[in-house]
Amino acid sequence: MPVEIDPNPIAAPDRQFVADSVIDITERKRTDERFQLVVEAAPNAMIMVGSDGLIILVNTQTEKLFGYSRQELLGQSMDMLVPERFRGNHGSHRSGFFAAPSTRSMGAGRDLFGLLKDGSEVPVEIGLNPIVTSDGQFVLASVINITERKRTEARFQLVVEAAPNAMIMVGTDGLITLVNTQTEKLFGYSRQELLGQSMDMLVPERFRANHGSHRSEFFAAPSTRSMGAGRDLFGLRKDGSEVPVEIGLNPIVTSDGQFVLASVIDITERRRTEERFQLLVEASPSAMIMAGADGLITLVNTQTEILFSYDRSELLGQSMEMLLPERFRSNHGGHFRRFFAAPAARKGAGRELFGLLRDGSEILVEISLNSIATADGQFVLASVIDITERKRAQAELQSRAAEMERFTYTVSHDLKSPLITIKSYVAMIDQDLGGGNIDRARADLHRVAKAADKMNQLLEELLSLSRVGRVVNAPETILVGALVEEALELVAGGLNNGHVHVEVAPDLPSVTVDRRRIVEVLQNLIDNACKFMGSQPEPQIRIGASSDGTETRFYVKDNGVGVEPRHHERIFGLFDKLDPKSGGSGAGLAIVKRIIETHGGRIWIESPGSGGGSTFWFTLQALQGRAEGKQ
């Protein structure tokens, strides 16, 4: 039985006694042993030191860490394990601890080092626990070798330092714990000015209000992602200026808790390039549409909005195929994929391409494709030009050229004819006057006069023809019925003489046209019908319209001699008369055709031929320009 014996001398008058107090310390011993076992089993070096600074207890880990044996340490001053440069303050620190003992870590942020037997130093972390026993107050120091941790930390800092971007590590409290040189460069602050400060100092004031809650959200569900998701981000420099940035966030968990490592990229240059690109696209005179490999529109310019009548917001993010007539969509996917498989600038070679406008109508377009590789992937930039007008102008030019050729030919032929007549008969009259053949000379003079009249008439009609399309009267919106009435008045004489019955359909629609010209058309057609009544005992002209839903066709129908099918084209030619005995020069229908064509319409004849009557059909398109509402 372990005992503690405390001898107490007792003085009596005759003799001296010693009264031994014997205390059973079995229980205390057991506690001590248990404590030593715990200390021994600890994974760290454990050192117990008294208030006098002497070591009373160490464990095997302590021997291992410092290289001393237990015997060399026990009873020695703690200071032997402290590098000399720290010893001066160590005593007072210890006194401070014993004055207000509490469990805490030593050093508070400072780097601590242990001194090994071989004189080398090792970075350590030390936890202090006060222990009070019946023998007095002690401190139990737990010493952890953090060499490995320090190495990892140093490596991490090197990596961060070496990163090409600004890297900033921030704790859940929003305070900056780490920055690299790039951060100093980007924001203009020195490292010292940043560490320990709130991250908010790098955020423009207008964004600060939300920044805290964003950070809390991040820490609540940390994941590697980019900040801002589509929003434009800015950093605030020391000089107060702002810099557009892109920020990537990485959560980092350390023994010290959770952190976020923010990688900040200055995108000023990229922004500038992007802006320049957008300006360029915007400035283009053609519609420009950019789409990704997924076929979705990522960029359009104002010309695109104008051309297709869509608002930018209606196009962005939508499939490019919305601008394509439905019948081309099934093939478009294949073309699109092939382009991305081998992207190269190209034009829609030779094919006529169509664009689909918002209102469902189609336009002829020419499309050039350019491949653009960006950091976000491959894109196609399509430049779309509306060539409807160009095509129309080309067709018109061709038709004009053909007409000009016919015109020159006709003029050379038809004007030469009366000229030959005049010159020949004048010469013959001259001979006849010499030879006394006065009668024939007088008859020939009549031929000369007639030929001159004919020339005059031809010239008049040529002029009239050339005026069509050149002299344009302001378009008027007017009822066709009113135009017919006007025309009928002009040909009233011919109608009366031929006893022609005219029937005009009621409710003819209104049109927007060059009024005088269309009256001229109707006048010519009615006049023509009168002229070619032949021997019809009940001459009749019917004027009306029929609509098939897409267009309105007007007609002037007679029951006269008709025109044989093989002449159906020829009658609209200049001075092409089928019947030499009929009046006029033959320019009438050529003029009519020209007027109808300047109104964007067509004219044609239906007639079975001799005796079957004729129906002249024509269509009209509303003239562009401000219509004067007159009815």
Place this chain on the structure above:
Amino acid sequence: MITGDALRILLVEDDDDHAEIVIRELANNRVINQIHRVSDGEAALDYVFRRGIYAHPAGSPRPNVILLDLRLPRVDGLEVLRIIKESAELRSIPVVVLTTSSAERDVTSAYDHYANSYLVKPVEFNKFAEMMNTLGFYWLAWNREPVDEQHK
């Protein structure tokens, strides 16, 4: 050299005044001839194919030469030429195109349709008269026709 036979000419001309010039000048130059004039393409074809009012051979003797204008009512001059030259019976009849048109297109298509000659009516009367004189003389005095055809 001048034979006793008259030159039978079919004149296809829609312009009355021009027809009269041709007729007068051919007569003036004492080229013995019989001219039959028709004023449109359809009448010309009726004559050579002896149809309609020309059904009786006596009224439509086979011409030695045809003077053909190009721009004609009803049936165009080129069409008349094409039909005649496609007819085995008629194709040996010389067809002289006589027109106001000097357009290259017309000259080319006339020869493409086997016209035998292409004449442009001169604006100067002296030249027109001379042309008619030469033409009459040439076809009457110098030109020889295939014997077989003459007996058809």
